Amino acid sequence: MLCDVCKGNIKPRLNESGAVVWDKGHNADPLSFIPNARCCDVCNEYVLQARLQIMFAISDPKTMQSGKKRSCKRQLNIIHHCIDQALQGY
Numbered sequence: 001m002l003c004d005v006c007k008g009n010i011k012p013r014l015n016e017s018g019a020v021v022w023d024k025g026h027n028a029d030p031l032s033f034i035p036n037a038r039c040c041d042v043c044n045e046y047v048l049q050a051r052l053q054i055m056f057a058i059s060d061p062k063t064m065q066s067g068k069k070r071s072c073k074r075q076l077n078i079i080h081h082c083i084d085q086a087l088q089g090y
């Protein structure tokens, strides 16, 4: 299975006997615009960062006062920044 963010392979998770217990990686939202996107362990770090940064941006009173449109643009900027960071790691 390929990561929808970096297009690299998603490493399957194995149990102690080496059998595959999970091979679908992580939920890539919001770092991919594909529905139900999946991502690898490395990209998941950036996914978590993006979620936290968006959460802080939304709870920032300055963002709230400046209206929904700007808040969406800021979220998109955060998403693109985190995608760039994820792709630079390869």
Ligand SMILES: [Zn+2]
Pocket: 003, 004, 005, 006, 007, 008, 039, 040, 041, 042, 043, 044
């Ligand atoms: Zn990846």
